[in-house]
Amino acid sequence: MTATTRTLSATALVLALGSALSMAAVSTVQAADNSNMEKCFGVAMKGHNDCAAGAGTTCAGTAKMDHQANAWKLVPKGTCATTESKTSPTGFGQMEAFKAKA
Amino acid sequence: MSNHADFAAALIDPERPCPDGLFSANGADPASRFAVYRNNVQSSLINALADSYPVVVQLVGDEFFRAMAGVHVQGTPPRSPLMNDYGHDFADFIEGFAPAASVPYLADVARLERLRVIAYHAADAQPLGHEQIAAALVDPQALRDLTVELHPSLNLLDSAFAVVAIWAAHQQEATLAGIDLNHGQHALVLRNGLDVEVFAIDQGASAFIQNLQNGQSLMQALEAAPAFDLSQTLALLISRNAVTHLHNNKVSP
Numbered sequence: 001m002t003a004t005t006r007t008l009s010a011t012a013l014v015l016a017l018g019s020a021l022s023m024a025a026v027s028t029v030q031a032a033d034n035s036n037m038e039k040c041f042g043v044a045m046k047g048h049n050d051c052a053a054g055a056g057t058t059c060a061g062t063a064k065m066d067h068q069a070n071a072w073k074l075v076p077k078g079t080c081a082t083t084e085s086k087t088s089p090t091g092f093g094q095m096e097a098f099k100a101k102a
Numbered sequence: 103m104s105n106h107a108d109f110a111a112a113l114i115d116p117e118r119p120c121p122d123g124l125f126s127a128n129g130a131d132p133a134s135r136f137a138v139y140r141n142n143v144q145s146s147l148i149n150a151l152a153d154s155y156p157v158v159v160q161l162v163g164d165e166f167f168r169a170m171a172g173v174h175v176q177g178t179p180p181r182s183p184l185m186n187d188y189g190h191d192f193a194d195f196i197e198g199f200a201p202a203a204s205v206p207y208l209a210d211v212a213r214l215e216r217l218r219v220i221a222y223h224a225a226d227a228q229p230l231g232h233e234q235i236a237a238a239l240v241d242p243q244a245l246r247d248l249t250v251e252l253h254p255s256l257n258l259l260d261s262a263f264a265v266v267a268i269w270a271a272h273q274q275e276a277t278l279a280g281i282d283l284n285h286g287q288h289a290l291v292l293r294n295g296l297d298v299e300v301f302a303i304d305q306g307a308s309a310f311i312q313n314l315q316n317g318q319s320l321m322q323a324l325e326a327a328p329a330f331d332l333s334q335t336l337a338l339l340i341s342r343n344a345v346t347h348l349h350n351n352k353v354s355p
Binding site: 009010011013014015016017018019020021023024025 | 235236321335340
Protein backbone atom coordinates (compact mmCIF):
# COMPACT_ATOMS: atom_id res chain seq x y z
CA MET A 1 0.00 0.00 0.00
CA THR A 2 1.37 3.43 -0.89
CA ALA A 3 1.94 6.22 1.56
CA THR A 4 -0.90 8.24 -0.03
CA THR A 5 -3.58 5.59 0.45
CA ARG A 6 -2.34 5.03 3.98
CA THR A 7 -2.89 8.68 4.76
CA LEU A 8 -6.27 8.73 3.02
CA SER A 9 -7.45 5.67 4.88
CA ALA A 10 -6.36 7.12 8.17
CA THR A 11 -8.25 10.33 7.38
CA ALA A 12 -11.33 8.35 6.40
CA LEU A 13 -11.17 6.47 9.70
CA VAL A 14 -10.88 9.72 11.64
CA LEU A 15 -13.90 11.10 9.82
CA ALA A 16 -15.91 7.91 10.35
CA LEU A 17 -15.10 7.69 14.05
CA GLY A 18 -15.66 11.42 14.50
CA SER A 19 -19.11 11.34 12.96
CA ALA A 20 -19.88 8.09 14.81
CA LEU A 21 -19.15 9.89 18.08
CA SER A 22 -21.49 12.75 17.25
CA MET A 23 -24.26 10.35 16.16
CA ALA A 24 -23.75 8.33 19.32
CA ALA A 25 -23.96 11.48 21.43
CA VAL A 26 -27.37 12.31 19.96
CA SER A 27 -28.82 8.82 20.44
CA THR A 28 -27.43 8.57 23.97
CA VAL A 29 -29.25 11.76 24.92
CA GLN A 30 -32.49 10.37 23.49
CA ALA A 31 -31.99 7.07 25.29
CA ALA A 32 -31.43 8.89 28.57
CA ASP A 33 -34.68 10.76 28.08
CA ASN A 34 -36.71 7.60 27.62
CA SER A 35 -35.04 5.23 30.06
CA ASN A 36 -37.16 6.21 33.03
CA MET A 37 -40.41 6.44 31.10
CA GLU A 38 -43.06 3.89 30.24
CA LYS A 39 -45.74 3.79 27.56
CA CYS A 40 -49.11 4.43 29.14
CA PHE A 41 -52.35 3.90 27.22
CA GLY A 42 -55.49 5.89 27.78
CA VAL A 43 -54.08 8.87 29.65
CA ALA A 44 -53.11 11.31 26.87
CA MET A 45 -55.22 14.41 26.26
CA LYS A 46 -56.61 14.93 22.75
CA GLY A 47 -53.78 15.62 20.33
CA HIS A 48 -51.12 15.06 22.99
CA ASN A 49 -50.37 11.36 22.60
CA ASP A 50 -46.77 10.33 21.92
CA CYS A 51 -47.70 7.59 19.47
CA ALA A 52 -49.95 4.69 18.42
CA ALA A 53 -53.43 6.03 17.83
CA GLY A 54 -54.59 3.24 15.57
CA ALA A 55 -54.33 2.22 11.94
CA GLY A 56 -54.10 4.97 9.36
CA THR A 57 -52.69 7.63 11.67
CA THR A 58 -49.15 8.88 11.84
CA CYS A 59 -48.98 8.61 15.55
CA ALA A 60 -47.76 11.46 17.67
CA GLY A 61 -50.34 14.16 18.32
CA THR A 62 -53.17 12.43 16.47
CA ALA A 63 -55.40 11.21 19.31
CA LYS A 64 -58.97 12.28 18.50
CA MET A 65 -60.21 12.46 22.07
CA ASP A 66 -59.01 12.73 25.64
CA HIS A 67 -57.86 9.44 27.24
CA GLN A 68 -58.14 7.60 23.90
CA ALA A 69 -57.72 3.90 24.68
CA ASN A 70 -55.29 3.07 21.88
CA ALA A 71 -53.07 6.14 22.17
CA TRP A 72 -50.12 6.16 24.52
CA LYS A 73 -48.02 8.74 26.24
CA LEU A 74 -44.61 8.36 27.84
CA VAL A 75 -44.96 8.78 31.59
CA PRO A 76 -42.41 8.31 34.39
CA LYS A 77 -41.84 4.63 35.14
CA GLY A 78 -44.25 3.15 37.65
CA THR A 79 -46.82 5.93 37.41
CA CYS A 80 -48.95 4.60 34.53
CA ALA A 81 -51.26 2.46 36.66
CA THR A 82 -51.99 5.40 38.96
CA THR A 83 -52.71 7.98 36.26
CA GLU A 84 -56.42 8.72 35.84
CA SER A 85 -58.09 7.54 32.63
CA LYS A 86 -61.79 8.20 32.09
CA THR A 87 -62.02 5.57 29.33
CA SER A 88 -60.22 2.76 31.13
CA PRO A 89 -62.23 -0.03 32.79
CA THR A 90 -59.77 0.14 35.70
CA GLY A 91 -60.09 3.90 35.94
CA PHE A 92 -56.35 4.26 35.40
CA GLY A 93 -53.85 4.12 32.53
CA GLN A 94 -52.80 0.72 31.20
CA MET A 95 -49.55 -0.64 29.81
CA GLU A 96 -51.27 -1.93 26.66
CA ALA A 97 -54.03 -0.64 24.39
CA PHE A 98 -57.46 -1.56 25.78
CA LYS A 99 -61.11 -1.41 24.78
CA ALA A 100 -62.62 1.80 26.09
CA LYS A 101 -65.60 1.37 28.36
CA ALA A 102 -68.87 2.69 26.96
CA MET B 103 -25.48 -49.89 36.95
CA SER B 104 -24.97 -48.14 40.28
CA ASN B 105 -27.98 -47.15 42.39
CA HIS B 106 -27.35 -43.54 41.55
CA ALA B 107 -27.08 -44.00 37.78
CA ASP B 108 -30.11 -46.29 37.86
CA PHE B 109 -32.15 -43.68 39.73
CA ALA B 110 -31.05 -40.85 37.42
CA ALA B 111 -31.83 -42.84 34.27
CA ALA B 112 -35.31 -43.76 35.53
CA LEU B 113 -35.95 -40.13 36.46
CA ILE B 114 -35.51 -38.98 32.86
CA ASP B 115 -37.04 -41.95 31.00
CA PRO B 116 -40.71 -42.75 31.77
CA GLU B 117 -40.32 -46.14 30.08
CA ARG B 118 -38.01 -47.33 32.84
CA PRO B 119 -39.42 -49.01 35.94
CA CYS B 120 -39.26 -47.43 39.37
CA PRO B 121 -35.75 -48.04 40.79
CA ASP B 122 -35.42 -50.87 43.29
CA GLY B 123 -35.11 -50.28 46.98
CA LEU B 124 -37.39 -47.25 47.33
CA PHE B 125 -39.76 -47.01 50.28
CA SER B 126 -42.42 -44.46 51.14
CA ALA B 127 -42.94 -43.12 54.66
CA ASN B 128 -46.69 -43.75 54.66
CA GLY B 129 -46.67 -47.14 52.95
CA ALA B 130 -47.91 -45.87 49.57
CA ASP B 131 -46.70 -47.62 46.43
CA PRO B 132 -43.17 -46.26 45.80
CA ALA B 133 -43.76 -46.48 42.05
CA SER B 134 -46.62 -43.97 42.17
CA ARG B 135 -44.62 -41.60 44.38
CA PHE B 136 -41.63 -41.89 42.06
CA ALA B 137 -43.88 -41.17 39.07
CA VAL B 138 -44.95 -37.88 40.68
CA TYR B 139 -41.33 -36.93 41.30
CA ARG B 140 -40.36 -37.86 37.73
CA ASN B 141 -43.21 -35.82 36.33
CA ASN B 142 -42.17 -32.78 38.36
CA VAL B 143 -38.57 -33.05 37.20
CA GLN B 144 -39.55 -33.32 33.54
CA SER B 145 -42.09 -30.52 33.55
CA SER B 146 -39.77 -28.18 35.44
CA LEU B 147 -37.07 -28.78 32.81
CA ILE B 148 -39.60 -28.18 30.03
CA ASN B 149 -40.69 -25.00 31.84
CA ALA B 150 -37.06 -23.88 31.96
CA LEU B 151 -36.81 -24.31 28.19
CA ALA B 152 -40.10 -22.45 27.67
CA ASP B 153 -38.73 -19.56 29.78
CA SER B 154 -35.58 -19.37 27.67
CA TYR B 155 -37.33 -19.69 24.30
CA PRO B 156 -40.56 -17.66 24.54
CA VAL B 157 -40.76 -16.84 20.81
CA VAL B 158 -40.19 -20.48 19.82
CA VAL B 159 -43.13 -21.32 22.10
CA GLN B 160 -45.29 -18.74 20.33
CA LEU B 161 -44.25 -19.92 16.88
CA VAL B 162 -45.16 -23.59 17.36
CA GLY B 163 -47.74 -23.35 20.14
CA ASP B 164 -47.63 -24.64 23.69
CA GLU B 165 -48.60 -28.24 22.96
CA PHE B 166 -46.04 -28.79 20.20
CA PHE B 167 -43.36 -27.00 22.20
CA ARG B 168 -43.85 -29.10 25.32
CA ALA B 169 -43.75 -32.32 23.30
CA MET B 170 -40.60 -31.21 21.46
CA ALA B 171 -38.94 -29.99 24.67
CA GLY B 172 -39.85 -33.28 26.37
CA VAL B 173 -37.94 -35.25 23.73
CA HIS B 174 -34.96 -32.91 24.22
CA VAL B 175 -35.09 -33.29 28.01
CA GLN B 176 -35.01 -37.08 27.72
CA GLY B 177 -32.03 -37.02 25.39
CA THR B 178 -30.18 -34.18 27.12
CA PRO B 179 -30.65 -34.08 30.88
CA PRO B 180 -29.06 -31.06 32.61
CA ARG B 181 -25.37 -31.31 33.46
CA SER B 182 -25.35 -28.31 35.75
CA PRO B 183 -27.74 -26.95 38.37
CA LEU B 184 -27.74 -23.57 36.58
CA MET B 185 -31.04 -23.57 34.73
CA ASN B 186 -30.23 -20.45 32.69
CA ASP B 187 -27.62 -22.54 30.89
CA TYR B 188 -29.97 -25.48 30.34
CA GLY B 189 -30.98 -25.91 26.72
CA HIS B 190 -27.93 -24.10 25.31
CA ASP B 191 -27.93 -26.72 22.54
CA PHE B 192 -31.70 -26.67 22.01
CA ALA B 193 -31.40 -24.89 18.64
CA ASP B 194 -29.22 -27.68 17.23
CA PHE B 195 -31.75 -30.19 18.53
CA ILE B 196 -34.60 -28.28 16.84
CA GLU B 197 -32.69 -28.26 13.57
CA GLY B 198 -32.58 -32.06 13.60
CA PHE B 199 -36.11 -32.53 14.97
CA ALA B 200 -38.06 -33.79 11.95
CA PRO B 201 -41.57 -32.75 13.09
CA ALA B 202 -40.36 -29.10 13.25
CA ALA B 203 -38.93 -29.16 9.72
CA SER B 204 -41.97 -27.32 8.34
CA VAL B 205 -40.84 -24.23 10.31
CA PRO B 206 -37.37 -23.85 8.78
CA TYR B 207 -36.51 -20.64 10.68
CA LEU B 208 -37.35 -22.12 14.08
CA ALA B 209 -33.77 -23.17 14.91
CA ASP B 210 -32.37 -19.72 14.11
CA VAL B 211 -35.03 -18.01 16.22
CA ALA B 212 -33.95 -20.34 19.04
CA ARG B 213 -30.31 -19.35 18.41
CA LEU B 214 -31.26 -15.68 18.71
CA GLU B 215 -33.14 -16.30 21.95
CA ARG B 216 -30.12 -18.20 23.32
CA LEU B 217 -27.86 -15.23 22.50
CA ARG B 218 -30.25 -13.05 24.49
CA VAL B 219 -29.94 -15.35 27.51
CA ILE B 220 -26.14 -15.38 27.12
CA ALA B 221 -26.08 -11.58 26.85
CA TYR B 222 -28.25 -11.23 29.93
CA HIS B 223 -25.90 -13.34 32.05
CA ALA B 224 -22.62 -12.13 30.50
CA ALA B 225 -20.01 -10.44 32.68
CA ASP B 226 -20.23 -6.71 33.32
CA ALA B 227 -17.73 -4.45 31.61
CA GLN B 228 -17.23 -0.72 31.95
CA PRO B 229 -17.80 0.95 28.55
CA LEU B 230 -15.42 3.64 27.32
CA GLY B 231 -16.72 7.19 27.63
CA HIS B 232 -17.07 9.30 24.50
CA GLU B 233 -14.10 11.46 25.57
CA GLN B 234 -11.89 8.38 25.89
CA ILE B 235 -12.86 7.29 22.38
CA ALA B 236 -12.41 10.81 21.04
CA ALA B 237 -8.87 10.77 22.40
CA ALA B 238 -8.01 8.16 19.77
CA LEU B 239 -8.74 10.75 17.06
CA VAL B 240 -5.63 12.67 18.08
CA ASP B 241 -3.33 10.26 16.27
CA PRO B 242 -4.87 9.38 12.87
CA GLN B 243 -1.96 7.14 11.89
CA ALA B 244 -2.34 5.01 15.00
CA LEU B 245 -6.10 4.71 14.49
CA ARG B 246 -5.81 2.12 11.74
CA ASP B 247 -3.85 -0.23 13.99
CA LEU B 248 -6.20 0.16 16.92
CA THR B 249 -7.91 -2.99 18.14
CA VAL B 250 -11.34 -2.62 19.67
CA GLU B 251 -12.49 -4.68 22.61
CA LEU B 252 -16.25 -5.16 22.69
CA HIS B 253 -18.61 -5.89 25.56
CA PRO B 254 -18.59 -9.55 26.67
CA SER B 255 -22.35 -9.78 26.10
CA LEU B 256 -22.02 -8.95 22.40
CA ASN B 257 -22.72 -11.70 19.87
CA LEU B 258 -23.65 -12.00 16.21
CA LEU B 259 -25.95 -14.35 14.35
CA ASP B 260 -25.99 -14.70 10.56
CA SER B 261 -29.25 -16.20 9.42
CA ALA B 262 -30.72 -17.14 6.04
CA PHE B 263 -34.08 -16.06 7.50
CA ALA B 264 -35.55 -12.76 8.67
CA VAL B 265 -34.74 -13.83 12.21
CA VAL B 266 -34.72 -10.37 13.81
CA ALA B 267 -38.03 -9.37 12.20
CA ILE B 268 -39.63 -12.68 13.24
CA TRP B 269 -38.38 -12.26 16.80
CA ALA B 270 -39.44 -8.61 16.98
CA ALA B 271 -42.90 -9.43 15.63
CA HIS B 272 -43.47 -11.66 18.66
CA GLN B 273 -42.66 -9.06 21.29
CA GLN B 274 -46.15 -7.55 21.17
CA GLU B 275 -49.01 -8.69 18.91
CA ALA B 276 -47.67 -11.77 17.19
CA THR B 277 -48.05 -11.64 13.43
CA LEU B 278 -45.72 -12.63 10.64
CA ALA B 279 -47.79 -10.67 8.11
CA GLY B 280 -45.61 -8.46 5.93
CA ILE B 281 -42.34 -10.22 6.80
CA ASP B 282 -40.37 -11.79 3.97
CA LEU B 283 -39.31 -14.82 6.01
CA ASN B 284 -36.58 -15.84 3.56
CA HIS B 285 -34.91 -12.43 3.58
CA GLY B 286 -31.72 -13.30 5.47
CA GLN B 287 -30.76 -11.07 8.39
CA HIS B 288 -27.67 -10.46 10.48
CA ALA B 289 -28.46 -10.09 14.14
CA LEU B 290 -26.44 -8.20 16.73
CA VAL B 291 -27.27 -9.02 20.36
CA LEU B 292 -25.79 -7.14 23.30
CA ARG B 293 -26.57 -6.00 26.81
CA ASN B 294 -26.64 -2.26 27.31
CA GLY B 295 -26.75 -1.63 31.05
CA LEU B 296 -29.34 -4.15 32.20
CA ASP B 297 -31.25 -4.34 28.92
CA VAL B 298 -30.60 -6.98 26.29
CA GLU B 299 -30.98 -5.42 22.84
CA VAL B 300 -31.34 -6.98 19.39
CA PHE B 301 -30.47 -5.23 16.14
CA ALA B 302 -30.57 -6.23 12.47
CA ILE B 303 -27.37 -4.99 10.82
CA ASP B 304 -25.83 -5.20 7.33
CA GLN B 305 -23.79 -8.18 6.28
CA GLY B 306 -20.71 -5.94 6.04
CA ALA B 307 -21.27 -4.50 9.51
CA SER B 308 -21.68 -8.00 10.91
CA ALA B 309 -18.45 -9.18 9.27
CA PHE B 310 -16.64 -6.05 10.51
CA ILE B 311 -17.75 -6.59 14.12
CA GLN B 312 -16.84 -10.27 13.86
CA ASN B 313 -13.37 -9.27 12.64
CA LEU B 314 -12.96 -6.85 15.56
CA GLN B 315 -14.00 -9.62 17.97
CA ASN B 316 -11.32 -11.82 16.42
CA GLY B 317 -8.73 -9.22 17.35
CA GLN B 318 -8.17 -7.59 13.95
CA SER B 319 -7.25 -3.91 13.89
CA LEU B 320 -9.79 -1.32 12.75
CA MET B 321 -8.28 -1.14 9.26
CA GLN B 322 -7.90 -4.91 8.85
CA ALA B 323 -11.45 -5.49 10.02
CA LEU B 324 -12.71 -2.82 7.64
CA GLU B 325 -10.82 -4.10 4.60
CA ALA B 326 -11.86 -7.71 5.15
CA ALA B 327 -15.59 -6.87 5.28
CA PRO B 328 -18.04 -6.21 2.43
CA ALA B 329 -19.05 -2.54 2.03
CA PHE B 330 -21.16 -1.05 4.83
CA ASP B 331 -21.71 2.25 6.63
CA LEU B 332 -18.75 2.47 9.00
CA SER B 333 -19.86 5.64 10.82
CA GLN B 334 -23.29 4.23 11.55
CA THR B 335 -21.90 0.91 12.75
CA LEU B 336 -19.38 2.58 15.06
CA ALA B 337 -22.11 4.95 16.29
CA LEU B 338 -24.31 1.96 17.12
CA LEU B 339 -21.52 0.26 19.08
CA ILE B 340 -20.61 3.47 20.92
CA SER B 341 -24.16 4.54 21.74
CA ARG B 342 -25.02 1.05 23.06
CA ASN B 343 -21.99 1.15 25.35
CA ALA B 344 -20.45 -1.83 23.56
CA VAL B 345 -16.89 -0.47 23.25
CA THR B 346 -14.96 -1.37 26.39
CA HIS B 347 -11.29 -0.91 25.39
CA LEU B 348 -9.17 0.52 22.61
CA HIS B 349 -5.72 -0.99 22.35
CA ASN B 350 -3.04 0.96 20.56
CA ASN B 351 -0.85 -1.77 19.12
CA LYS B 352 1.95 0.57 18.05
CA VAL B 353 2.68 1.82 21.52
CA SER B 354 2.11 -1.39 23.44
CA PRO B 355 2.32 -4.40 21.15
